[in-house]
Amino acid sequence: MPSMLYAAPVTLRGSPPYAGPPNRVTSIIAAPDFSAPEAEGKIKLNWTAPSDAGGLDVFSYIVKYATFSVADMGGDKDAWWDHPQCITAFDPELNVRWGKKSLVSSQGNEIISVSGLESGTYYYFAVKSVDRYHRFSVWDIPYDGVSSQSNAYATTPPWQPYIVTTLAAEPMAAIRAAAMLEWFAPLFVENNPPYEILPGHIKQLGQYCIQYSTAPPPEPVNRPNQPNNWAASQRIIVSTRNVQSGDLQNYVLTGLSHNTTYYVHLFTKNEWPNKWSYASYPVTTVRPYIDLSPVDDLVATASASADNDIASFVTLSWENPENEQFFAGARVGYSTSSYPSSPDSGNYFDVEPLASGTSTDYAHIRLLPRHNYYYSVWAYDSNHFYSSPRNAQTFTSFDINPPAGVKNITSFVDVSTDGDEDAYAIRLAWSAPDASAAMLYRNIDFDRVRVYVSTTSADPADHVYLSTASASETAFIHSGAAPYTTYYYSFASVDAISNEQTAVERSTHSVYICEDHVPPSAPTIVTHLYTASREYADGCKVALTWRAPPESHFARIVARISLDGFPLSVSDGDALTEWTGLPDATGSAEFKRLVSLTTNYISLFAVAERGAASRPAKVAVYTDIPWTDTVSPHVPRDVRISSSRRVTWSPVKYDANLAAIPNYATPRTDQIYFYEILKSTSMKGPWIVGDRMNPSLTFCDIAAAATGYYKIRAVDAGRNCADSYAFDLDGNIYVAAGDSSYVKVPADIVSSLRTPSNPAKDSHLLSLSRVPADEKGIIYKSVEFRSSAISETSDAMRLQDVPGFSLGAPGAKLAFSYDTDRDSVAVAAPSRKAPSRPEIQSQLGVFYYNGVEWQRINLSAAAPDGYVISSVRFAGKYQLRRAASTGEFAFYDAVPRIITPNNDGINDRAMFRFANPQGRSITLKIYDINSVLVRDIGETTAASDTPGEHIFWDGLDDNNRIVAPGVYVYQLELEEKIINGTIVVAR
Structure with missing residues (x-):
């Protein structure tokens, strides 16, 4: 078994060779x-x-x-x-x-x-x-x-103070030869990249260095830790602590010289040694001043002078301050309402140079008469620093000066030929006296103008009084003047207390009524002969012969024509011709293509070389035609209006019987005589004839500011006529019936009715006609909207009804004319009472015959005055009936209830019919009998009341596959309302 060895800590402790603790620290x-x-x-x-x-x-x-x-x-x-x-x-x-x-x-x-x-x-x-x-x-x-x-x-952040940019200096009034410096404590610059500029804080010992001199500073100024490079400048070091960026700082700089400009820079140091900012920017300047003693014994005395350059004035007297070394002058402030609040407020002027210890008298001239004047006078030194004010007040009661004369006098000689003899009048006009501030002292109370006249002398002293005009009147008509006479006028301005200009001061003007103002006698009409022709060039024609007047200043004959009565001046009616010839000479002219079957009023004026016109020589011609004409032209077609408001149309090539008109650009007058442009502010009329154009012209321009409705009329000499569609300046057209009911077709739909191969041509002729035979019982009005396809040949035009015609996209409106005089819908039998205007929305309904049944369609709540509006898309009959409506959503039915979606055109789809007058959002979903969603048809705001706006189900599921035969449940949902029913799908 291996041996195990372990380490154990061992502590050895020996005795110190000496006794006692270490010595302590003696100083820190x-x-x-x-x-x-x-x-x-x-x-x-x-x-x-x-x-x-x-x-x-x-x-x-x-x-x-x-x-x-x-x-x-x-x-x-x-x-x-x-x-x-x-x-x-x-x-x-x-x-x-x-x-x-x-x-x-x-x-x-x-x-x-x-x-x-x-x-x-x-x-x-x-x-x-x-x-x-x-x-x-x-x-x-x-x-x-x-x-x-x-x-x-402890050390603060090692940032360097940024430049002070807010140093301002103001001289101090309370301390002589001193200036108050103010600034905001600066930001700081970081000592490491990116060297951001941030708010900081001098918590302990910081310093400001204020450096100033009467000599401009060098660029740049060395910082306080550098040698002073600014000549004759002094540096003052000011200690500071507990200062944050943005704190307001100030210092009083004393011992400065009076009336001397000082340049001041400021440096900042925080606790860190030698972290001085650069010099403040920009350099600040200040001029110290000393307090001055005010003027004394101020007196204001009012008076007036006959000199119009002095007029009402005030003499100001005062004693200048004594023993003031730098005293320079006095500022006089004045007002007509209260004492001025400071030397720079309101109106003021300076009186200088003045000496200390002297007296001053000053005349303040050209003052407003009969006004209180409040004066404040400040003594000021050579640096324009002011003492406290002394005040005085007076009233300018003296006024012996009239207003200044009227200006810009003009005249015009007016000749009237209305009476048995020519009557001459001189129209005088002028501008009131100068109302500028500089002239108010004379003209503030301008009250009236007295007009004087003479026919023998230009001297105003010889003129006799003629009339008086008030201050608000700037014109006068001198009637009863005589030709070949000079009139000398003078105008005297008068004020409210009857100070009137003398004869020498008046404004003058003269007028000579020369032959330029005297009209010739009227020309003499020798013969006139009227003829009517089917030829394009002549039409209804008048041949006139006249003799010019004998006056030597006669220049020309001007002929004018009107259908509304004889022109009474050379600017009335329409121009026919101008003839230039000698006095007493004979002239003649033929006036062709006059308006037929009406009285044409023709006036001839003799005009002098300078424009004076005689009384008119008059002849009235009734333009009868010697033939019988009952066939009108066909309607003008292809009417368009451009963005520049130019209206164009195709020339009418056929008559109302659709027979061709040869030479349609220059047709016979019994075919087409004129095109007329008619204008109205309402589709109900009246329609006013504007311009008339010869058949060779198929365009006209509409004035930029014009508005309303327009149409083009083709007229023959027998006044048989046919009108185009009405149109507005947005390009919408209006197909009208005889009772002013109409179909409005929007411009975007109009373009779809053009021939694809020739977009300048209409492919259909639309018409709207009244059907009075249908207007019985609850049917108030019945109209038929038709469309005919156009086929043109060189011999004739053919029109063929278009079955099932549709305008395509929705947007067209059918407007039933409304009788505003009786406040009921216009009907064939006026004895039947119709709903009043407020009842229309709830008591009437519009119905459309779709070839199988009458279908109710939408009735618009908004309509122009005099009309009942509904939507229209298809050709056919439309009727306005008494039929109550709730104005809310109403579901009618779904037809047919059994569909066979096999694309044979018979019962392929189920149509859902309902009224939706408020255009609310509706969803339609189809479920099978197990409540499984088969088809989500989605949302719509349509309504079957509007032709063409149906919701239908064609037997397809959401994957566009035909569903299996069986019973299906439809669900219409409208906010809180849900409508369910069943549809059977069969094979």
Whole structure:
């Protein structure tokens, strides 16, 4: 059996060769440890190393420290030494009993650094020396003396203060030749990468260095630990402690020179030696001042002068302060409401230079009459620092000055030919006197203008009174003037107390009524001859012959035409022609393609060289036609509107009987005479004729600001006409019936009705017609919406009904016209009472005939005034009936109840019919008889009340496979409502 060996500890103890404890530490120097590596929370202890009792080196030291002193414990040294919060420093390689190992020989300089302390906090220390036999000395002498216990604060973060950027300086009023400096304590820069700028804290002893001079600083300014490179500058070191970044700091800088600019920089240092910031930025400047004595004996006296450049004024008198070396002048502040609050508030002016100890009189001119004036006067020095104010008040009761004259006088000679003789008037206009602040002293109480006139003298002293205009009036009409006469006017401004401008001061103006203002006599109409022709170029035509007036300043004849009465000026009606000829000469013109079957009113004006127009020579022509015409053109088609508001359409090539119109660009007048563009603000009309275009033109432009509805009308000379669809500026079209009911087709659906091979052409012709024969009993209105396919040849156009026509996507609306005069739905038999407007939603229903049965469809709650609105998608009959509605969801049925999903077109799917007027969300699911989900048809907001919006099940499961024959359960769910039923699937 192998032997077992065990190690056992052995302790040997020998007797020391000498007796007694080691010597104690006699003095300790404690200080923050700023040595490398720089770190926060360090304190350095320094003392002379003692020896043991045998004269040998001590082995170690027991170093204890706490944030409180033995004096805080009442001098009880044992209690402090044994206190649980009193910490022992030790070396990691030694047992804690031995503390900190001695590093030097006896009488050497022992240095021990204690780290891990709280930065900026004071710590108190006590030390015992330990010999190699673990015998302890008594406490160090400073600790033994209680009040002299060694202490120091732990180092703070070794960051450098950042630049101060908030230094401001203001001169002090309370202290002569002094300035108040204010700033916020700076941030700090980390001493290691990434050198972030962070808030910091100077807990113990920090410093500010204030450096200033009357000379501008160099760039850069050396820091306080560097040689001073700023000429003639002084440095003041100010101690500080317990300051955090952002704390407001201030310092009063005294002993400065008056009226001198000082440049000031600031540096900051924390507890760390030589960690000075760079100079503050930007450099701060200040000019100290001294307190001045105020002016004395201030008096304000009101008066007035006949000189309009002086007018009402106030004389200010005062005594300037005595024995003031730097006194320079006085600031006068004034107001008409209260004393100015400071030298820089409100209105003010400076009076300078002034001498100390003298008297001053000053005239404050051009003041508002009949106003209180409040004056404050401040003395100021050469640096514009102010004394306290002196106040005085007065009332400007004296006013002997009229307002300034009116300006910008203009005139216009007006000639009226309404009476038996020409009447001349001179229209005078002007601007009121200058109301700017600089002229208010004269014009604030401007009240009226007196107008004077003479026909013999330009001198206002010779003028006679004509009229008075109030201050708000800036025009006057001088009636009864005579031609070939000069009128001299003068205008006198008058104020509220009747100060009136003298003749010399008035504004003047003159007008001569020369032949440029005198109209010629009217031309003489010699003959007029009316003819009507089927030829495109002539149509309804009038041939006129006239003789020009004899006046020498006659220049031309202007002919104007209107359908609403005779044009009374050269700007009324529409232009026909202008003829230029000699006085008393004969002229003629033919006016072709006049509007047929109406009275055309024609006026001829003789116009002078400068534009004066005569009275009109008048002729009225009724444009009859000598043939009978009952066939209208066909409707204009392919109407479009572009983004630039240009409306285009295809030329009408056929008449209402679908026969071709040869030469449709220049047709006979009994085929097409004009295209007219009609406008209305409502589909109910009235429709107003705008522009008229010859058949050769198939476009027109709509004004940018226009709104409403439009349509194009084709008209022949017999006034037989046909209208296009109505349209709006968004490209929607409106297919209207004769009673103004209509189908609105949105622009996106309109584009689908174009011919694919030719997108500029409509492929269908839509129509809406009233069916009065159906309007019986509960049926208030019946209409039929139809679509005809268009086929064109050179001889004729053919229209063929399109069975089962659909507009495709939903969005079209059917609007039944509503009689707003009777507040009931317009009906064929007005004696039958219809629901009032508020009752429509609940009492009426719209029904569509789908070829098998009448189906109820959605009735919109929102409708334009005068209409009842529903949705429309398919061609067919639609009726408005009395049929009560709850306005809520209502399930009708599922048809058929037995389906055979074999794609033979017969009973392939079950249709679920219901009303959903509020468009609420509905889910439909199909289960087998074992409650297993077969098909989740999903959510919808559709309703079978809207044509084409059906929900159906086609017998397929969720994998698109036909289900097995049998009974299936459908479940419609609408919020809290669930509807169940069965569908049978058969083969």
